[in-house]
Amino acid sequence: MKLRSILADIGKSLATAVWFMVLLFPLMVMKVNVARGVAQIQFRWNLLPLVGVGAFVLSYAWRIALEWNERRGANKSEGMSSRIRAAGAAYLARPAVRTSSLLVLLAFVIAFPFLFGMYHTNVMITAFIYVILGLGLNIVVGLGGLLNLGYAAFFGVGAYTYGLIWKYIGPSFVAAGMDPGWLFWISLPLAGIIATLFGILLSLPVLRLRGDYLAIITLAFGEIFRMVMQNSGDLTGGATGISLIPRPWFFGQKLPPTKAATYIYFIAIVLVIITIFVVRRIEDSRVGRALEAMREDEVACEAMGIDLVKNKLITFALGAFWAGIAGVLMAAQTTYINPDSFTLWESIIILMAVVIGGTGSIPGVIGGAILLKLLPEYFRALAQYRMLIYGIAMILVIIFKPDGLIPRKRKQYTFERKEATK
């Protein structure tokens, strides 16, 4: 019985392998090159067995995984692994363990720029920028359940706020004898506010839409933003962007690059901590609860007396705020911005950090953002496969672990039944 089902699986996998060998033949085995209007074909026969064996193995694994996925859906809390996980979670939840591990983590994070060099510090800054972006998007996607595919535009609004302030006010600022580094500290709150305003402005027309329409219209807004930045050359520098953006002010000192990186690193940490704090508070607030209800069911939520329009506005505004902050940080770190940093793919990568990490889960999003930014830095050899791997990862996560790698914990109230006293 068991053997027969295994044989059947192998047979199906063989069929799949043949199917993929045929399906991928023109694209994998034949390589086209057009020279002087004539297409020339070069055969790469060595790839054919590779496709076959790969498809066979993957198909077999896929079938097992799907079966496992279904079985897991049927009985949730059974099995050894879930018990181990529960025990681990309980251990981590102990106050002493929790505090000490957080302290160790904090110490490591603070020591990081002194332990590793400038290169790694810069990588970490980028990762932190993505953490802020991920947490911001998480408010929109995770809490509100609104898919925003134009999030990079708000990121861009933040970066361009700083860039444009530098471009237009910077010279007179310097002429007045002020340190241009101050502009960072002026831009930081200002960019947050302007991005928030943009968020409100853009969300006003889209409030009536839901689900996939909302996704596509935010995508449209994001692309329009990029095109406007690209084509308004006189105002924003067009495709060449804005360069030589000053680093943040540090008591009037001109910091050497290594120290400047460390300094921005600490600013980033502080911002990340503030973000985590605020997002956590939002989650537990009245607004957060309302958003969660909205995500579960808009119509039912409205019937419960929750103002959907107001809540969606708040969601977009809050999400945009953090993107604006992250944008200023990014402009200060790279000292150079151009529209190519704010494409649709940027939005999708931020979304991926949220989805892969765990929609709605703060530790998940942090983990996802750091993972997505660090892996490509340290696996440079695989750089060209990055987007391919990301795409595959996204599909796999959404099919097999739709809650992400570190799932959101739902609030549960446990009733402690008192023993009847006799």
Add this chain to the structure above:
Amino acid sequence: MEYFLKLFLSGTAKGSIYALIALGYTMVYGIIQLINFAHGEIYMIGGFTALILGGFFFSNGMPVGLVLVFSVLLSIMYAAAFGFTVEKIAYRPLRGKPRLSALISAIGVSMVLQNFVLLSQTEKFLSFPSYLPEFNWLQPYKAYINSTQLIILGVTAVIMVLLTLLIKFTRIGKAMRATAQDMHMAQLVGVDVNQVISVTFIIGSALAAIGGVLICSYMGQINYYIGFIAGIKAFVAAVLGGIGSIPGAVLGSFVLGWTESLGTGYISSDYEDAFAFVILIVILLIKPDGILGRTQRQKV
């Protein structure tokens, strides 16, 4: 006036290509309410397959007419197979899950297919040889319309008629309409929903491949990224016409084609891609159900 006519006709040709892609979008959306982001990629794969196979046949000395027929037929088959496979792998396990999951999966598929072609073929723009015939009798009107445009227009018209007939009068068409209306109910009365969805993807992908071959012959070039923007624009066209409606998709595509053509001609060519997005925003604000769409109620 002449300038206007020229723009209008090039807009018509553009619109009819969008229509071929938009039909696939609208069919899939009508049945499983999924914005199939990967649809544009299928169209690109159709174009690439035709280029590769056409090049192979041509260099082996096959006459041009046969090259055209074989490469187009094979690329249609390949694109259909891709659509079928994608649905089975990336969308079927997500059926009955929240709708946004399938949408995210579709974005993933789009990335995978794009980068697969990028890695397995090339990142460069390749020039696409035109296998389409030239009509000599069209010579005097060459300033207005060329043979490729005429062929595109004709093919789109024929396909639209065939598709309407298929959906109105055949068994599978009836099953498609039933599934679109209510998937559970259709299942109850014995419609094999999985099969219907597979067939929908196959037909949609086949149409996308035809669109791919035609537009690549028209533009004369191809690369791995052409699918994404074209796909989004076709989606805009489908929304514009009323998503789920087949005449709506065609009408929306023409409106989009004309707008783009006239917009780039009279306003600015810098914003060619922006017109589609602006139209999308406007239509969703004024009439979210599109020109020919029906209003839908939301229920708990």
